[in-house]
Amino acid sequence: MTRNTQFDAQHWDEMYRSRDQVFSGNPNGVLVAEFDDMPPGRALDVGCGEGADALWLARRGWHVTAVDISEVALRRATAAATDVQDRVSWTRADLLTTPPRAGAFDLVSVQYFPLERRPGHAALRGLLDAVVPGGTLLLVTHALADLAGRQEEGFDPDDYYWPADIAPLLGPAWEILVNETRPRVAPPPVGTHHTRDSVLRARRLP
Numbered sequence: 676m677t678r679n680t681q682f683d684a685q686h687w688d689e690m691y692r693s694r695d696q697v698f699s700g701n702p703n704g705v706l707v708a709e710f711d712d713m714p715p716g717r718a719l720d721v722g723c724g725e726g727a728d729a730l731w732l733a734r735r736g737w738h739v740t741a742v743d744i745s746e747v748a749l750r751r752a753t754a755a756a757t758d759v760q761d762r763v764s765w766t767r768a769d770l771l772t773t774p775p776r777a778g779a780f781d782l783v784s785v786q787y788f789p790l791e792r793r794p795g796h797a798a799l800r801g802l803l804d805a806v807v808p809g810g811t812l813l814l815v816t817h818a819l820a821d822l823a824g825r826q827e828e829g830f831d832p833d834d835y836y837w838p839a840d841i842a843p844l845l846g847p848a849w850e851i852l853v854n855e856t857r858p859r860v861a862p863p864p865v866g867t868h869h870t871r872d873s874v875l876r877a878r879r880l881p
Contacts, residue, residue, distance in 0.1 A: 726755055776805065850878045
């Protein structure tokens with residue numbers, strides 16, 4: 676499969692440079708709903724952007740490895756993290772080609788990250804392998820039905836994983852806790868029709 680360059684580092688750097696602040700600065704609603712009362716541990720924030728999720732976790736005692744391909748986004752995130760510098764490691768990397776450390780995280784959080792399909796599910800397997808036994812994968816996307824018409828923008832949903840695709844790939848080593856589409860708890864981004872989230876929460880069995 677040929678690498679789709681639509682979401683490469685240049686794309687994301689240009690997007691972040693286009694505005695002083697791209698996102699709201701608030702953590703993603705599904706992360707808050709699912710983990711507000713969870714004891715802290717080690718988290719991997721996949722595609723951390725300007726850092727709202729990583730900061731929310733760190734301020735609750737988590738030690739977070741926050742990864743993004745955009746250097747511009749990471750600079751902004753670092754500037755906002757003065758109170759939790761010792762609990763967040765900001766890392767520039769492409770997790771589609773460079774997998775995270777295996778067995779290192781109690782939580783792997785994938786929030787609206789364009790997880791491109793790879794032969795043998797290589798990129799996906801890398802994220803799954805990063806979860807420790809007893810740890811959690813939390814993957815959130817926009818509901819596929821809300822993306823109707825995006826093909827005209829050069830976006831083909833078939834190029835990417837969705838929660839419904841991943842659940843059957845987990846196998847007996849995982850317990851699926853949530854696999855559903857639900858209304859967003861926050862207003863959709865301006866100019867979009869993203870009113871629902873598809874959520875997969877799965878626990879790797881000890």
